[in-house]
Amino acid sequence: MAQVAKSYPLQNDASDVTFRSRPLAASFILIGGLFALVFGIAISVSFGAADIQLAIVWEAVFRFNPEVTQHQIIQEIRLPRVLGGAMVGACFAVAGAIMQGMTRNPLADSGLLGLNAGSGFMLAICFAFFPGLPYMYLILYSFLGAGLGAGLVFGIGSLARGGLTPVRMVLAGAALSALLSALSEGIALYYQIGQDLAFWYAGGVAGTKWPQLEVMFPWIAAALVGAIVLSRSITMLSLGEEIAKGLGQRTRFVRLAGTVIVLVLAGAAVSVVGAVGFVGLIIPHVTRYLVGVDYRWIIPCSALLGSLLVVFADLAARMVNPPYETPVGALIALIGVPFFLFLARKERRGL
Numbered sequence: 001m002a003q004v005a006k007s008y009p010l011q012n013d014a015s016d017v018t019f020r021s022r023p024l025a026a027s028f029i030l031i032g033g034l035f036a037l038v039f040g041i042a043i044s045v046s047f048g049a050a051d052i053q054l055a056i057v058w059e060a061v062f063r064f065n066p067e068v069t070q071h072q073i074i075q076e077i078r079l080p081r082v083l084g085g086a087m088v089g090a091c092f093a094v095a096g097a098i099m100q101g102m103t104r105n106p107l108a109d110s111g112l113l114g115l116n117a118g119s120g121f122m123l124a125i126c127f128a129f130f131p132g133l134p135y136m137y138l139i140l141y142s143f144l145g146a147g148l149g150a151g152l153v154f155g156i157g158s159l160a161r162g163g164l165t166p167v168r169m170v171l172a173g174a175a176l177s178a179l180l181s182a183l184s185e186g187i188a189l190y191y192q193i194g195q196d197l198a199f200w201y202a203g204g205v206a207g208t209k210w211p212q213l214e215v216m217f218p219w220i221a222a223a224l225v226g227a228i229v230l231s232r233s234i235t236m237l238s239l240g241e242e243i244a245k246g247l248g249q250r251t252r253f254v255r256l257a258g259t260v261i262v263l264v265l266a267g268a269a270v271s272v273v274g275a276v277g278f279v280g281l282i283i284p285h286v287t288r289y290l291v292g293v294d295y296r297w298i299i300p301c302s303a304l305l306g307s308l309l310v311v312f313a314d315l316a317a318r319m320v321n322p323p324y325e326t327p328v329g330a331l332i333a334l335i336g337v338p339f340f341l342f343l344a345r346k347e348r349r350g351l
Contacts, residue, residue, distance in 0.1 A: 021294035084208035093306025096280020111277025118149020143267035278336020
């Protein structure tokens, strides 16, 4: 009888996840969002210092003619930029969703927890001591920096009395991010590489080229597939450690695999776009509100909505003060900071 009584709430929790998921809404988001993303990519490619008609964009993609200047602009400059933004948005959003699910921390985000700053720090070291390093190695160092930042944040936050609460984790991340950013700036000044790092600190996709996308795409694709495969386990883990174990989940393996996926996604994204924060904070919350708590829907929908956010933010960045560009990270922060303050106010009891 004791065993039956023990398993009963676990079954309720598992069925509650199914009840609270909204597959119809998720399907609508995936289908409608895909059309919106294609439309956003087309508009973003056509808009710029020289506006190009959508018909020419179609021709440049499917019937490329290297002798046409507009086709060259689209293929060599605008298309890799927009596709890079879509990939980066998916990376940050999925990384944030996984982190929030595994840690049960609504404030978890790669930017807030030191991953972005750690990647930037390692990139500064690469520019200073290993100039001309191939992009493949830059990505690997970016992964290493993300792991360094995450490890230090979790280590510092765990030293606090009372354990690692959501707000303490964010405070540790903010302090470590400030430290790593200061060290990166010091390296940039001493070794005169400030101009090389300016792109990453500003946060933008303007310099994205096809070789970068070719290197990062296999990493990102593998990580996204891994996230989808792990999605059911993350759903169980988001209910709590004991519930996940009671449902037969190998929680240590799930946490390890999820952490590796987050490091790959955050490291690849930062190596391309730089310190763009809040995408992984905003999108998972919006997605959960729309589709429920089942991560089998949250992860693919977060990837799509994250791509939409970055693509349209990049488009808006070019429209604010043409022909000059506003950093994408600044525009997203205008939404992200109030959103973060709202969530932090809800979690103030964790201090």
